[in-house]
Amino acid sequence: MKIGNTELRHGIFLAPMAGFSDRAMRRVCHEMGAEYSVTEMISAKAVTFGDKKTFSLARIRDDEGPVALQIFGSEPDVMGRAAEILTNRDWGDGNVAPSAIDINMGCPVHKIFSNGEGSALMRDPNLIYRIVKSVKENTDLPVTVKHRTGVSADKINAVECALAAEAGGAELITVHGRTRVQMYSGDVDRKTIKKVKMSVHIPVIANGDIISASDAISMLSETGADGIAIGRGAVGNPFIFGEIISALDGKKYTPPTLDERVEVALWQLRLSIEDKGEGVAVPEARKQIASYLHSFRGAAKIRAEINRALTYVEIEKIFFEALRNENS
Ligand SMILES: Cc1cc2nc3c(=O)[nH]c(=O)nc-3n(C[C@H](O)[C@H](O)[C@H](O)COP(=O)(O)O)c2cc1C
Numbered sequence: 452m453k454i455g456n457t458e459l460r461h462g463i464f465l466a467p468m469a470g471f472s473d474r475a476m477r478r479v480c481h482e483m484g485a486e487y488s489v490t491e492m493i494s495a496k497a498v499t500f501g502d503k504k505t506f507s508l509a510r511i512r513d514d515e516g517p518v519a520l521q522i523f524g525s526e527p528d529v530m531g532r533a534a535e536i537l538t539n540r541d542w543g544d545g546n547v548a549p550s551a552i553d554i555n556m557g558c559p560v561h562k563i564f565s566n567g568e569g570s571a572l573m574r575d576p577n578l579i580y581r582i583v584k585s586v587k588e589n590t591d592l593p594v595t596v597k598h599r600t601g602v603s604a605d606k607i608n609a610v611e612c613a614l615a616a617e618a619g620g621a622e623l624i625t626v627h628g629r630t631r632v633q634m635y636s637g638d639v640d641r642k643t644i645k646k647v648k649m650s651v652h653i654p655v656i657a658n659g660d661i662i663s664a665s666d667a668i669s670m671l672s673e674t675g676a677d678g679i680a681i682g683r684g685a686v687g688n689p690f691i692f693g694e695i696i697s698a699l700d701g702k703k704y705t706p707p708t709l710d711e712r713v714e715v716a717l718w719q720l721r722l723s724i725e726d727k728g729e730g731v732a733v734p735e736a737r738k739q740i741a742s743y744l745h746s747f748r749g750a751a752k753i754r755a756e757i758n759r760a761l762t763y764v765e766i767e768k769i770f771f772e773a774l775r776n777e778n779s
Pocket residue numbers: 466467468469470471490491492521555556557558597627635658659660661680681682683684
Protein backbone atom coordinates (compact mmCIF):
# COMPACT_ATOMS: atom_id res chain seq x y z
CA MET A 452 0.00 0.00 0.00
CA LYS A 453 1.16 3.54 -0.77
CA ILE A 454 0.13 6.87 0.76
CA GLY A 455 1.63 9.57 -1.40
CA ASN A 456 5.27 8.53 -1.72
CA THR A 457 5.21 6.46 1.45
CA GLU A 458 5.27 2.73 0.82
CA LEU A 459 3.88 0.59 3.66
CA ARG A 460 4.54 -3.13 3.85
CA HIS A 461 1.69 -4.23 6.10
CA GLY A 462 -0.27 -1.05 6.78
CA ILE A 463 0.02 -1.21 10.57
CA PHE A 464 -0.92 2.18 12.04
CA LEU A 465 -0.87 3.81 15.43
CA ALA A 466 -4.33 5.41 15.63
CA PRO A 467 -4.71 9.06 16.67
CA MET A 468 -5.48 9.49 20.37
CA ALA A 469 -5.81 12.91 21.99
CA GLY A 470 -3.74 12.95 25.16
CA PHE A 471 -1.78 9.87 24.10
CA SER A 472 -0.37 9.73 20.54
CA ASP A 473 2.17 12.48 21.20
CA ARG A 474 5.72 12.57 19.92
CA ALA A 475 7.02 10.23 22.62
CA MET A 476 4.38 7.58 21.97
CA ARG A 477 4.76 7.84 18.21
CA ARG A 478 8.55 7.49 18.45
CA VAL A 479 8.31 4.43 20.70
CA CYS A 480 5.62 2.79 18.56
CA HIS A 481 7.62 3.46 15.41
CA GLU A 482 10.65 1.81 17.00
CA MET A 483 8.47 -1.19 17.90
CA GLY A 484 7.18 -1.63 14.35
CA ALA A 485 4.29 0.80 13.75
CA GLU A 486 4.63 1.78 10.10
CA TYR A 487 2.59 4.93 10.22
CA SER A 488 1.03 7.06 12.89
CA VAL A 489 -1.40 9.93 13.31
CA THR A 490 -1.05 12.88 15.67
CA GLU A 491 -3.56 13.88 18.30
CA MET A 492 -6.31 15.92 16.65
CA ILE A 493 -5.77 19.66 16.39
CA SER A 494 -8.35 22.35 15.73
CA ALA A 495 -8.28 23.78 12.20
CA LYS A 496 -9.74 27.00 13.52
CA ALA A 497 -6.97 27.31 16.14
CA VAL A 498 -4.41 26.81 13.36
CA THR A 499 -5.89 29.73 11.42
CA PHE A 500 -5.72 31.86 14.59
CA GLY A 501 -2.02 30.99 14.93
CA ASP A 502 -2.55 29.36 18.34
CA LYS A 503 0.86 28.46 19.81
CA LYS A 504 -0.26 25.42 21.81
CA THR A 505 -1.89 23.97 18.70
CA PHE A 506 1.31 24.33 16.68
CA SER A 507 3.21 22.74 19.52
CA LEU A 508 0.92 19.66 19.35
CA ALA A 509 1.50 19.53 15.60
CA ARG A 510 5.27 19.17 15.76
CA ILE A 511 6.68 15.96 14.29
CA ARG A 512 10.28 14.80 14.57
CA ASP A 513 12.27 12.97 11.93
CA ASP A 514 12.62 9.85 14.11
CA GLU A 515 8.90 8.99 14.27
CA GLY A 516 8.48 7.43 10.82
CA PRO A 517 5.72 8.76 8.58
CA VAL A 518 3.11 10.72 10.56
CA ALA A 519 -0.20 12.18 9.41
CA LEU A 520 -1.30 15.40 11.09
CA GLN A 521 -4.96 15.23 12.07
CA ILE A 522 -7.20 18.29 11.95
CA PHE A 523 -10.79 18.73 13.02
CA GLY A 524 -13.37 21.32 12.09
CA SER A 525 -16.53 21.76 10.06
CA GLU A 526 -16.07 24.68 7.69
CA PRO A 527 -14.51 23.80 4.34
CA ASP A 528 -12.75 27.15 3.93
CA VAL A 529 -11.28 27.08 7.46
CA MET A 530 -10.15 23.47 6.96
CA GLY A 531 -8.57 24.46 3.64
CA ARG A 532 -6.77 27.45 5.15
CA ALA A 533 -5.49 25.33 8.04
CA ALA A 534 -4.17 22.74 5.57
CA GLU A 535 -2.39 25.46 3.64
CA ILE A 536 -0.78 26.91 6.78
CA LEU A 537 0.30 23.49 8.05
CA THR A 538 1.71 22.50 4.65
CA ASN A 539 3.76 25.65 4.14
CA ARG A 540 4.93 26.14 7.70
CA ASP A 541 8.64 26.13 8.52
CA TRP A 542 8.63 23.66 11.42
CA GLY A 543 12.08 24.57 12.70
CA ASP A 544 15.10 22.54 13.81
CA GLY A 545 14.71 18.77 14.08
CA ASN A 546 11.08 18.89 13.02
CA VAL A 547 9.68 17.63 9.75
CA ALA A 548 6.58 18.29 7.68
CA PRO A 549 3.70 15.83 8.11
CA SER A 550 3.40 12.95 5.65
CA ALA A 551 -0.31 13.60 5.15
CA ILE A 552 -3.22 15.66 6.45
CA ASP A 553 -5.85 13.47 8.12
CA ILE A 554 -9.36 14.78 8.72
CA ASN A 555 -11.21 13.80 11.89
CA MET A 556 -14.75 12.66 11.17
CA GLY A 557 -15.06 10.30 14.11
CA CYS A 558 -14.68 12.20 17.37
CA PRO A 559 -17.83 11.48 19.42
CA VAL A 560 -17.36 13.82 22.39
CA HIS A 561 -20.21 16.21 23.07
CA LYS A 562 -18.21 19.43 22.80
CA ILE A 563 -16.96 18.52 19.33
CA PHE A 564 -20.17 16.86 18.07
CA SER A 565 -22.38 19.75 19.18
CA ASN A 566 -20.16 22.12 17.18
CA GLY A 567 -20.91 20.05 14.07
CA GLU A 568 -17.32 18.70 14.07
CA GLY A 569 -15.80 15.20 14.32
CA SER A 570 -18.43 12.48 13.91
CA ALA A 571 -21.15 15.11 13.30
CA LEU A 572 -19.74 15.44 9.78
CA MET A 573 -21.15 11.98 9.05
CA ARG A 574 -24.64 13.51 9.11
CA ASP A 575 -23.82 15.28 5.85
CA PRO A 576 -21.79 13.39 3.21
CA ASN A 577 -21.98 16.42 0.90
CA LEU A 578 -20.16 18.46 3.57
CA ILE A 579 -17.58 15.67 3.82
CA TYR A 580 -17.03 16.00 0.07
CA ARG A 581 -16.63 19.79 0.31
CA ILE A 582 -14.25 19.63 3.28
CA VAL A 583 -11.98 17.03 1.68
CA LYS A 584 -12.00 18.93 -1.61
CA SER A 585 -11.09 22.19 0.11
CA VAL A 586 -8.25 20.58 2.08
CA LYS A 587 -7.02 18.83 -1.06
CA GLU A 588 -7.01 22.09 -3.03
CA ASN A 589 -4.84 23.72 -0.37
CA THR A 590 -2.12 21.14 0.14
CA ASP A 591 0.15 19.01 -1.95
CA LEU A 592 0.25 16.41 0.84
CA PRO A 593 -1.97 13.33 0.62
CA VAL A 594 -5.33 13.88 2.32
CA THR A 595 -6.80 11.07 4.40
CA VAL A 596 -9.98 10.70 6.44
CA LYS A 597 -11.00 8.83 9.56
CA HIS A 598 -14.64 8.17 10.33
CA ARG A 599 -16.94 5.75 12.10
CA THR A 600 -19.69 3.47 10.77
CA GLY A 601 -22.32 6.19 11.23
CA VAL A 602 -23.81 8.45 13.84
CA SER A 603 -26.14 5.81 15.29
CA ALA A 604 -27.26 2.24 14.63
CA ASP A 605 -30.23 3.43 12.56
CA LYS A 606 -28.00 5.70 10.48
CA ILE A 607 -25.14 3.51 9.30
CA ASN A 608 -23.76 5.40 6.32
CA ALA A 609 -20.02 4.72 6.32
CA VAL A 610 -20.10 3.69 2.65
CA GLU A 611 -21.75 6.93 1.61
CA CYS A 612 -19.29 8.95 3.71
CA ALA A 613 -16.29 7.07 2.35
CA LEU A 614 -17.48 7.57 -1.24
CA ALA A 615 -17.95 11.29 -0.57
CA ALA A 616 -14.43 11.51 0.88
CA GLU A 617 -12.99 9.61 -2.06
CA ALA A 618 -14.82 11.86 -4.54
CA GLY A 619 -13.38 14.90 -2.71
CA GLY A 620 -9.87 13.55 -3.20
CA ALA A 621 -9.10 11.47 -0.09
CA GLU A 622 -6.31 8.94 -0.64
CA LEU A 623 -7.04 6.69 2.33
CA ILE A 624 -9.86 6.07 4.77
CA THR A 625 -9.69 4.68 8.27
CA VAL A 626 -12.93 3.28 9.62
CA HIS A 627 -13.48 2.83 13.35
CA GLY A 628 -16.15 0.12 13.34
CA ARG A 629 -18.50 1.84 15.77
CA THR A 630 -21.20 4.49 15.66
CA ARG A 631 -20.91 7.81 17.45
CA VAL A 632 -23.53 6.61 19.94
CA GLN A 633 -21.35 3.63 20.87
CA MET A 634 -18.44 5.95 21.74
CA TYR A 635 -15.64 3.47 22.59
CA SER A 636 -17.47 0.31 23.67
CA GLY A 637 -19.79 -2.31 22.25
CA ASP A 638 -19.24 -4.55 19.26
CA VAL A 639 -16.99 -3.47 16.41
CA ASP A 640 -18.95 -3.77 13.17
CA ARG A 641 -16.50 -5.46 10.83
CA LYS A 642 -19.17 -6.04 8.18
CA THR A 643 -19.58 -2.32 7.57
CA ILE A 644 -15.81 -1.89 7.34
CA LYS A 645 -15.85 -4.65 4.70
CA LYS A 646 -18.61 -2.84 2.79
CA VAL A 647 -16.51 0.32 2.75
CA LYS A 648 -13.53 -1.63 1.48
CA MET A 649 -15.63 -3.12 -1.31
CA SER A 650 -17.05 0.27 -2.30
CA VAL A 651 -14.02 2.55 -2.65
CA HIS A 652 -10.86 2.33 -4.75
CA ILE A 653 -8.50 3.83 -2.18
CA PRO A 654 -6.89 1.93 0.73
CA VAL A 655 -9.07 1.27 3.78
CA ILE A 656 -7.66 0.87 7.29
CA ALA A 657 -9.78 -1.08 9.78
CA ASN A 658 -9.89 0.06 13.40
CA GLY A 659 -11.41 -0.98 16.70
CA ASP A 660 -10.49 -3.26 19.57
CA ILE A 661 -7.32 -4.80 18.17
CA ILE A 662 -5.34 -5.88 21.20
CA SER A 663 -3.48 -8.94 19.89
CA ALA A 664 -2.00 -10.43 16.74
CA SER A 665 -4.99 -12.75 16.38
CA ASP A 666 -7.37 -9.75 16.52
CA ALA A 667 -5.27 -8.10 13.80
CA ILE A 668 -5.32 -11.15 11.57
CA SER A 669 -9.05 -11.75 11.94
CA MET A 670 -9.77 -8.03 11.36
CA LEU A 671 -7.74 -8.08 8.15
CA SER A 672 -9.30 -11.29 6.86
CA GLU A 673 -12.89 -10.44 7.78
CA THR A 674 -12.83 -6.92 6.35
CA GLY A 675 -10.37 -7.32 3.46
CA ALA A 676 -8.90 -4.02 4.68
CA ASP A 677 -5.48 -2.87 3.48
CA GLY A 678 -4.26 -2.31 7.00
CA ILE A 679 -5.23 -1.78 10.61
CA ALA A 680 -4.98 1.04 13.14
CA ILE A 681 -4.37 0.35 16.80
CA GLY A 682 -5.26 2.83 19.52
CA ARG A 683 -5.83 1.68 23.09
CA GLY A 684 -4.12 -1.64 22.41
CA ALA A 685 -0.83 0.24 22.06
CA VAL A 686 -1.14 2.20 25.31
CA GLY A 687 1.40 0.64 27.65
CA ASN A 688 1.93 -2.05 25.02
CA PRO A 689 3.77 -0.71 21.99
CA PHE A 690 5.13 -4.25 21.66
CA ILE A 691 1.83 -5.14 19.97
CA PHE A 692 3.23 -3.83 16.68
CA GLY A 693 6.12 -6.30 16.73
CA GLU A 694 3.75 -9.09 17.73
CA ILE A 695 1.46 -8.36 14.77
CA ILE A 696 4.26 -7.95 12.25
CA SER A 697 5.87 -11.22 13.37
CA ALA A 698 2.53 -12.97 12.92
CA LEU A 699 2.00 -11.47 9.47
CA ASP A 700 5.53 -12.45 8.44
CA GLY A 701 5.10 -15.95 9.89
CA LYS A 702 7.96 -15.36 12.33
CA LYS A 703 8.24 -16.48 15.92
CA TYR A 704 7.48 -13.72 18.43
CA THR A 705 9.10 -13.42 21.82
CA PRO A 706 7.10 -11.19 24.18
CA PRO A 707 9.06 -8.56 26.13
CA THR A 708 10.40 -9.47 29.54
CA LEU A 709 9.30 -7.43 32.56
CA ASP A 710 12.68 -5.66 32.49
CA GLU A 711 12.11 -4.69 28.88
CA ARG A 712 8.62 -3.38 29.70
CA VAL A 713 10.06 -1.16 32.41
CA GLU A 714 12.93 -0.04 30.19
CA VAL A 715 10.57 1.03 27.38
CA ALA A 716 8.12 2.73 29.76
CA LEU A 717 10.94 4.82 31.24
CA TRP A 718 12.30 5.57 27.78
CA GLN A 719 8.89 6.86 26.72
CA LEU A 720 8.78 9.06 29.81
CA ARG A 721 12.26 10.44 29.10
CA LEU A 722 11.24 11.25 25.52
CA SER A 723 8.18 13.01 26.80
CA ILE A 724 10.24 15.03 29.31
CA GLU A 725 12.71 15.99 26.57
CA ASP A 726 9.80 17.28 24.55
CA LYS A 727 7.57 18.94 27.13
CA GLY A 728 9.68 19.39 30.25
CA GLU A 729 9.30 17.38 33.47
CA GLY A 730 6.55 19.57 34.98
CA VAL A 731 4.19 18.92 32.06
CA ALA A 732 5.36 15.49 30.93
CA VAL A 733 5.22 13.60 34.24
CA PRO A 734 1.55 14.34 35.12
CA GLU A 735 0.54 13.86 31.49
CA ALA A 736 2.37 10.57 30.99
CA ARG A 737 1.27 8.95 34.28
CA LYS A 738 -1.80 7.20 32.89
CA GLN A 739 0.11 5.89 29.92
CA ILE A 740 3.25 4.62 31.60
CA ALA A 741 1.26 3.06 34.45
CA SER A 742 -0.37 0.86 31.79
CA TYR A 743 3.00 -0.80 31.14
CA LEU A 744 2.73 -2.35 34.58
CA HIS A 745 -0.89 -3.50 34.43
CA SER A 746 0.07 -7.16 34.82
CA PHE A 747 2.46 -6.55 37.73
CA ARG A 748 1.61 -7.68 41.26
CA GLY A 749 -0.11 -4.87 43.17
CA ALA A 750 -0.80 -2.94 39.95
CA ALA A 751 -3.49 -0.78 41.60
CA LYS A 752 -1.10 0.31 44.36
CA ILE A 753 1.66 1.00 41.83
CA ARG A 754 -0.77 3.08 39.76
CA ALA A 755 -1.73 5.13 42.83
CA GLU A 756 1.95 5.78 43.56
CA ILE A 757 2.62 6.80 39.98
CA ASN A 758 -0.32 9.18 40.17
CA ARG A 759 1.33 11.01 43.05
CA ALA A 760 4.80 11.18 41.48
CA LEU A 761 6.06 14.51 40.22
CA THR A 762 9.52 13.70 38.88
CA TYR A 763 11.28 11.19 36.67
CA VAL A 764 13.40 10.01 39.59
CA GLU A 765 10.28 9.21 41.66
CA ILE A 766 8.72 7.27 38.79
CA GLU A 767 11.92 5.37 38.13
CA LYS A 768 12.07 4.37 41.78
CA ILE A 769 8.48 3.08 41.70
CA PHE A 770 9.18 1.08 38.54
CA PHE A 771 12.40 -0.48 39.87
CA GLU A 772 10.67 -1.37 43.13
CA ALA A 773 7.80 -2.98 41.21
CA LEU A 774 10.30 -4.93 39.17
CA ARG A 775 12.12 -6.14 42.30
CA ASN A 776 8.80 -7.31 43.78
CA GLU A 777 7.87 -9.08 40.59
CA ASN A 778 11.24 -10.86 40.34
CA SER A 779 11.43 -11.81 44.03
C1 LIG B 1 -8.28 8.66 24.66
C2 LIG B 1 -8.64 8.57 23.22
C3 LIG B 1 -8.42 9.66 22.40
C4 LIG B 1 -8.77 9.62 21.04
N1 LIG B 1 -8.49 10.69 20.24
C5 LIG B 1 -8.74 10.62 18.90
C6 LIG B 1 -8.37 11.68 18.02
O1 LIG B 1 -7.80 12.70 18.43
N2 LIG B 1 -8.67 11.52 16.71
C7 LIG B 1 -9.30 10.42 16.21
O2 LIG B 1 -9.55 10.33 15.01
N3 LIG B 1 -9.63 9.39 17.02
C8 LIG B 1 -9.36 9.45 18.33
N4 LIG B 1 -9.65 8.39 19.14
C9 LIG B 1 -10.20 7.16 18.56
C10 LIG B 1 -9.11 6.15 18.21
O3 LIG B 1 -8.28 6.62 17.18
C11 LIG B 1 -9.74 4.81 17.77
O4 LIG B 1 -10.55 5.05 16.64
C12 LIG B 1 -10.60 4.17 18.84
O5 LIG B 1 -10.00 4.25 20.12
C13 LIG B 1 -10.87 2.67 18.53
O6 LIG B 1 -9.66 1.98 18.35
P1 LIG B 1 -8.97 1.10 19.52
O7 LIG B 1 -10.01 0.12 19.99
O8 LIG B 1 -7.79 0.46 18.86
O9 LIG B 1 -8.61 2.06 20.61
C14 LIG B 1 -9.34 8.44 20.50
C15 LIG B 1 -9.54 7.34 21.33
C16 LIG B 1 -9.21 7.39 22.67
C17 LIG B 1 -9.44 6.18 23.52
